[in-house]
Each structure stands twice: as C-alpha cells, then as structure tokens.
Amino acid sequence: MxxxxxxxxxxxxxxxxxxxxxxxxxxxxxxxxxxxxxxxxxxxxxxxxxxxxxxxxxxxxxxxGLVEAHFHPTYFNVAALEDLDIKYPVEYVTLLAACNAKLALECGYTSARSGGSLFNIDVWLKKAIENDLVPGPRLAASGREICGVGGLMDWNPDFRKIGMDGLVLLVNGPDEARSAVRKLVKDGVEWVKTYPTGDAAAPDVNDHHTLCMTFEEMHAVVQTAHNHSMKVTGHCRATEGIKNALRAGYDAIEHGTFMDDEALDLLLARDVPVVPALYFEKASVEHGPAIGMPQAVIDGHQETLEGGAESARKILAAGGRLGMGGDYGFAWNPHGDYAKELAFFVDYVGLAPLTVLTCATRTGAEILDRSHEIxxxxxxxxxxxxxxxxxxxxxxxxxxxxxxxxxxxxxxxxxxxxxxxxx
Ligand SMILES: [Zn+2]
Missing domain, CATH: 2.30.40.10 (Urease, subunit C, domain 1)
Known part of the structure; x- marks a missing residue:
C-alpha cells in the first residue's frame, strides 16, 4: 500500500x-x-x-485508525445463514466483499482481521488493497473456516450434494484437520479460523453449549498451522470449547462467551486475546421478533449476550485483552455498523470509553501482530x-x-x- x-x-x-x-x-x-x-x-x-x-x-x-478484529468481508448482509455460501456465485461475492472493504475504511477502520471468508476471497481482497486497486483496511486473511462434520457450519443437507466447500472445510479426525490446514497454507491464509463450538443460531443440534470439534482435531490444527507460521483462532462459546482451544494452543479466541475461572486462568497464562463480537447478540434479540427468528434462537442470543458481557468484564478486570470486532454482514446487523460494537461496550457492558478505544486500536494491532506499525x-x-x-x-x-x-x-x-x- x-x-x-x-x-x-x-x-x-x-x-x-x-x-x-x-x-x-x-x-x-x-x-x-x-x-x-x-x-x-x-x-x-x-x-x-x-x-x-x-x-x-x-x-x-x-x-x-480503528481495527475491526473480526471482519467478514464476504458476508453481504444476508437475511438467512444459508445465503452465506449458496445465494450468489463467488464472482459476485468478490465484488460485494470489495464494497464492504471500502465501506469499512469509510467507517474509520484502517485495519481489519478477517474472521473467515467464502473461498479465498479475503486473501485476494487483501492483495488488491495492498496494491491500491481497491480501498480498504490493511487486512489479515483467513480464507475458509474449519469445522467438524455435523457441526455448526455443516448445514447443507447431504441430499443436495452441494457440500460446504466454499465457506468451510469439514473435517473428521486429526488427519483431516491437518489436511485442511495444509490446503489453507497454499491459499495464503494468515489466520486459521475454526469452529470448536456451536451457537445460539442453531438451537436444535449445535447450540451455544455444543462442541463441534474434538480437542485432538483442534490440536492438530494448531500444530500444523504453527509449523507454517500461521495463527489459529476459533468460534468458542461453550466453556469446554474455550478450554479446549486454550489447551490446544490457540492464538486468539473469538467470542469467549461462557468463561469460568479455570478458562480465565488458562487465558491469562498465555495472555490470549479475546474478540467478543457481542453486539450481534443484542441486534439479534432486538430485531429477531420482526424478522421471524424462532423464540429458541432469540432466547439463546439473550443468554449469549449476558454471558458474553459478564465474561468480557471478567477478562478485562483480570488484566486480559479484548479486541473489538463483530459479525457484521447480516440483514439485521449490516456492514457499516461496526462502531456500534464500541458504543455497546460502553453503554451495555459498562466499560470506560478510553478502555474501549484502546481495545479497538492498540489491542487490535497486537492481534494483527502489527503493533510496531499501527x-x-x-x-x-x-x-x-x-x-x-x-x-x-x-x-x-x-x-x-x-x-x-x-x-x-x-x-x-x-x-x-x-x-x-x-x-
Ligand atoms: Zn464471525
């Protein structure tokens, strides 16, 4: 650039x-x-x-400049989760991602870390931004995410025979987990994004207390990624999933929703940063009824919202680090609203504005490993x-x-x- x-x-x-x-x-x-x-x-x-x-x-x-630490450039303000991987061809989603990157910069986000992307779009988006072809944040790329078969991100029924290849690499066991990471090495990914746990969005079979990967799979991901100088993070809501990630050697935790004392100790022992990405939960609770979100999903988001806010307060009070970012890119939580995360952490979570600003700038740069530059x-x-x-x-x-x-x-x-x- x-x-x-x-x-x-x-x-x-x-x-x-x-x-x-x-x-x-x-x-x-x-x-x-x-x-x-x-x-x-x-x-x-x-x-x-x-x-x-x-x-x-x-x-x-x-x-x-702000750092969006959990940016999904290829989420195009979808109304339903399924739209993320099948609504448009990759060519069109690439253009949408470029628009989202421009918007993020206009919103004051001069840097961002991808939290997962359709195919390799974020890798090439990063190259285009670095070459000044399109405006956008200085980007760290994640490419496709990794999830266990039958886990949160494995939602297309087998009879459709379309798999989940665009968005997610599905794995069964440590060998397949290693193989998935090796694919990402070739793709040019810097952060390997995984799905150790479920989410309130899938209350029937993969709710926020469900595990979606085994410890062995997660450990294989970390070993392979670290061998190739890549970092690993994961969508961690359930307490046991957070602990598995920390014990497996994860470099960051996304959400870190239900932290108990043991999880907090593990976190602090290696000073692992957490990106709560929590405003999405509030937006889901507020807009859920109007868009026909099932009550079980809304209830789960409410529980996540409260648990996540409590954990965020605990982490900071204990001397841990929080990055600011969010799952922007849904119809009820669209791109452009990124800084609502910051206002939310002041108004709802109760943090001081200057503390939140440090999370959104200095800590964001630390997560990107670029604190010497930005x-x-x-x-x-x-x-x-x-x-x-x-x-x-x-x-x-x-x-x-x-x-x-x-x-x-x-x-x-x-x-x-x-x-x-x-x-
Ligand atoms: Zn996300």
Missing part, C-alpha cells in the same frame, strides 16, 4: 494516542512520508515545511489516523456515524471522510 510523500500536519483537536492515557488537548500530529514524526501538544510541535498538507480538526478528536499514535508508526468532528472520549457513539469523520487517513493519505469527499 502506498504511503504519502511530504509532510502532513493535523492540529486543533483533542489527541487520543490509543494507549488509554489522558487525552492531550490542543494536540498535534505530524507525519512525514506516511510515518508519524511528532505526536503531542501543538505548542511543542516542530517547524514544518511551507508546503505541508494541513488538516484542521476543528476542536474535534485526533485518534488512531494501533497507536506514536513516532515511527504509520500515520493511520482518524480526525473526528466532536469529542470521542466523552461521546464514543460519534464513531457510529461516518458523516462525523473529517478525515480517515491511511499511511498519511486522506482516503475517506469529508476532506476526501470534498476533493
């Missing part, structure tokens, strides 16, 4: 550096050739060349910066409205926001 040439100065705003400390009023950020060269008070800012590009934050906020506003890092009209530290919900962005800056280049539109 290209970075800017020349000097960029962003001033006249409250600066949040992403580390969670006290905001710097009258802040200023200077970037040279796309890299941050000064962050601090405007009074102490160094002199800059006369031809520097200047952005006036208008008394608003200067903060790091995630905070610090000298030497890439100038991935948001300039927001208003005080985000006191009104985090400003981030849910992309019209409040004065500028979304990636590598020192204004990619979205009012200043981009005005050109």
């Amino acid at each position: 290209k970075t800017a040439t020349g000097t960029l100065v962003i001033s006249n705003g409250r600066l949040l550096d992403g580390n969670g400390g006290t905001p710097c009023d009258h802040g200023c950020l200077v970037a040279t050739d796309g890299l941050i060269t000064y962050v601090g008070s405007a009074e102490a800012a160094p002199p800059v060349p006369a031809d520097a590009v200047r952005i006036d934050a208008g008394g608003g906020t200067i903060m790091p 995630g905070t506003l610090e000298v030497g890092k890439l100038a991935d910066v948001l300039v927001v009209d208003g005080d985000v530290a006191t009104s985090i919900d400003l981030l849910t409205d992309r019209n409040t962005f004065i500028a979304v800056v990636q590598g020192g280049i204004v990619k979205a926001g009012r200043l981009a539109t005005a050109r």
Whole structure:
C-alpha cells in the first residue's frame, strides 16, 4: 500500500494516542512520508515545511485508525445463514466483499482481521488493497473456516450434494484437520479460523453449549498451522470449547462467551486475546421478533449476550485483552455498523470509553501482530489516523456515524471522510 510523500500536519483537536492515557488537548500530529514524526501538544510541535498538507480538526478528536478484529468481508448482509455460501456465485461475492472493504475504511477502520471468508476471497481482497486497486483496511486473511462434520457450519443437507466447500472445510479426525490446514497454507491464509463450538443460531443440534470439534482435531490444527507460521483462532462459546482451544494452543479466541475461572486462568497464562463480537447478540434479540427468528434462537442470543458481557468484564478486570470486532454482514446487523460494537461496550457492558478505544486500536494491532506499525499514535508508526468532528472520549457513539469523520487517513493519505469527499 502506498504511503504519502511530504509532510502532513493535523492540529486543533483533542489527541487520543490509543494507549488509554489522558487525552492531550490542543494536540498535534505530524507525519512525514506516511510515518508519524511528532505526536503531542501543538505548542511543542516542530517547524514544518511551507508546503505541508494541513488538516484542521476543528476542536474535534485526533485518534488512531480503528481495527475491526473480526471482519467478514464476504458476508453481504444476508437475511438467512444459508445465503452465506449458496445465494450468489463467488464472482459476485468478490465484488460485494470489495464494497464492504471500502465501506469499512469509510467507517474509520484502517485495519481489519478477517474472521473467515467464502473461498479465498479475503486473501485476494487483501492483495488488491495492498496494491491500491481497491480501498480498504490493511487486512489479515483467513480464507475458509474449519469445522467438524455435523457441526455448526455443516448445514447443507447431504441430499443436495452441494457440500460446504466454499465457506468451510469439514473435517473428521486429526488427519483431516491437518489436511485442511495444509490446503489453507497454499491459499495464503494468515489466520486459521475454526469452529470448536456451536451457537445460539442453531438451537436444535449445535447450540451455544455444543462442541463441534474434538480437542485432538483442534490440536492438530494448531500444530500444523504453527509449523507454517500461521495463527489459529476459533468460534468458542461453550466453556469446554474455550478450554479446549486454550489447551490446544490457540492464538486468539473469538467470542469467549461462557468463561469460568479455570478458562480465565488458562487465558491469562498465555495472555490470549479475546474478540467478543457481542453486539450481534443484542441486534439479534432486538430485531429477531420482526424478522421471524424462532423464540429458541432469540432466547439463546439473550443468554449469549449476558454471558458474553459478564465474561468480557471478567477478562478485562483480570488484566486480559479484548479486541473489538463483530459479525457484521447480516440483514439485521449490516456492514457499516461496526462502531456500534464500541458504543455497546460502553453503554451495555459498562466499560470506560478510553478502555474501549484502546481495545479497538492498540489491542487490535497486537492481534494483527502489527503493533510496531499501527494501533497507536506514536513516532515511527504509520500515520493511520482518524480526525473526528466532536469529542470521542466523552461521546464514543460519534464513531457510529461516518458523516462525523473529517478525515480517515491511511499511511498519511486522506482516503475517506469529508476532506476526501470534498476533493
Ligand atoms: Zn464471525
């Protein structure tokens, strides 16, 4: 991805550096050739060349670009789960994924980690973004997900003979689990996404307390993935599934819904980050009745919502790490709503806004293993910066409205926001 040439100065705003400390009023950020060269008070800012590009934050906020840590670029606001793999051909879903990536950037997400994708679309989407062919977040790709046969993601009945190949590699036993990971190695995947447990969405046979992979399968996935320098994460709701994942050596946990004390100890022992992706549950409970969601599914989402919120609070209180991301891409939880996750963690879960912002920036960068480059506003890092009209530290919900962005800056280049539109 290209970075800017020349000097960029962003001033006249409250600066949040992403580390969670006290905001710097009258802040200023200077970037040279796309890299941050000064962050601090405007009074102490160094002199800059006369031809520097200047952005006036208008008394608003200067903060790091957001990291969407559980991004499904190929989910196209589907009304039913089955649509994810059969409604459109891969050619069309690729175009939809490119639109979703552009939208995510416009929403202030300058980086993202895929949480699973149809075929290899996210791998190639990443290449297109890196080559500046399409705008989007700096992406980490997951490709197809891995799930046990008969598990949550194995939903197409055998009589249809269409399998689940596009979205999921189905495995039976550790040998097939190894084989599935080896396929992903060739595909260019960085994060292997698995399904250790079920979900409230499938109350009859794969609910949120059901296991969908064995420990042996999960361990085989980790051994093979780590051998090839890939990381492993998984959809973990049931307590036993979380423990299996942590004991198998997972690098991150998605959801981490029902954590008990033992699971928390296992988590903290290796400082494994959790991405709760929890706003989806609230959206499902709220919109479920209107879209005809069965009551058992709504009840399951309610239980997940409460369990997940409790676990998230416990994890942070114990010194663990949370990343912010969500299952956006459903009709009732569409792309573009990503920052509702952040407002939800303040309003519903009860976390402090600056804590949530750190989860959504610094921790996100750590999950991507790119904290040396992105995630905070610090000298030497890439100038991935948001300039927001208003005080985000006191009104985090400003981030849910992309019209409040004065500028979304990636590598020192204004990619979205009012200043981009005005050109
Ligand atoms: Zn997901």
